Amino acid sequence: MAPAAAPSAASRIAVVTGASSGIGAATARQLAGAGYRVVLTARRKDRIEALAEEIQAAGHKATAYPLDVTDRAAVDEFASAFKTVGVLVNNAGGALGADDPVAASDPEDWRRMYETNVLGTLNLTQALLPKLEASGDGTVVVVSSTAGFAAYEGGGGYVAAKHAEHVLAETLRLEIVGRPVRVVEIAPGMVKTDEFALTRFGGDEDKAAKVYQGVAEPLTADDVADTITWAVTRPAHVNIDLLVVRPRAQASNTKVHREG
Template sequence: MRRAVVTGASSGIGAATVRALREHDWDVVAVARREDRLKALADETGATYFVADLTEQTDVDALATHLAETGGVSTLINNAGGAAGLDSVEHGSVDDWAWMYEINVLAVKRVVSALLPLLRASVAGAPTGEAVADILTVSSIAGHIAYEGGGGYNAAKFAVSSMIDVLRLELSGEPIRVLEIAPGMVHTEEFSLVRFKGDKARADAVYASVPNPLSAGDVGATIRTMVELAPHISLDLVVIKPVAQSAAYKVHRGPLAVKEG
């Protein structure tokens, strides 16, 4: 069975991942809060969808029940998340920090806890090496490298990355891969706009003059590769950045060119 659940599927990396998996004939359940966007994605790709706010336990429980009643799941892609603000630790909004922790960390924990029984059921009884279930979480290079202004987002993404590492240890011996992809600069329609509370000029400035920042499709295609590898191969951590980005805090702007010696 190749049935994937993709959270945060209404836009950006989540929607691109749904498209990438459907291109390879996966059965995909797209999950997000915005039903109009999910319906449009389902009409476009042939995926199905489930409306849920992953910060609400009742919604997560309802998702698990729906999946159990409609065929189970073999792959969970935790993509829902987001950033708010680029302020210092001193001046950052506690409400922004709380929201980032809720959506980037606690929502992932809720979904993992709710769907693990279904993931186990998808591979129960399969001969060793012939089947594997996947828990793949989209984190960020902000979960591995700190940068000024990133305090709340760094804290949340470092937390979820650590949680993934712990989960991998706890599931040792089971045919379940625990995977993490940590994107750098990805130019999507909403990430920076949400981060800067609708300030389009400030959001656009993030990507100004950067040659070829990643697209959501680049990340979606990489996620598909990770979950389609042979069952005995686990890409525990994939860091994906545009060539113009050396680190979370170092981005080249302008054409790339060979330096003269």
């Protein structure tokens, strides 16, 4: 297969949300290596500034912009700085709480997950869609989850949010067909990062470790970033509507091979 062409001048800016760690940070590194000027957004200013310096030291272009994706006024102000944007990677999100049934789960966790995963994606997509279209070759990436396709016990709030995020991507693709913007959804399964499970379990390291116990090779952030970068760098007429990526040990949300 021939190598992907470098992004055009009008489409070489890539905005990555949730870029302070995990999949977002790995995606920013890989898109920068693919020739994009990456704009790193997240709430943790120190993290994204350090990452921007790392990417710059490697000879690539990167800018850090502290941003809360749930703050629509801040998102609109951010978007006003651009004439065109080539790629938007909606990665900010995450899970809160686990093992609690719907009947006993915390509504506040559900609200926070919906606001970040769904409304955060909506905010950035609405604000940057005109800029993506102006590039003549825009791509919206929604990083959802296999939780968006199948429920599992104890995950109701996260499953609901990811189902909504999947429908957002699917509907947007229908509504903007014929315009020069692709909508790509990447749905990872079990990914082991430094923070995802730890955040979900409120900092309980033992519970977080049990998620991956016995799984020889869960996906890494780099695995997912590689998938995102591959999808983004396909020729402009090729749209990867939906790509589900799981480790070999995971057959479904509830069927995982654990050694020992």
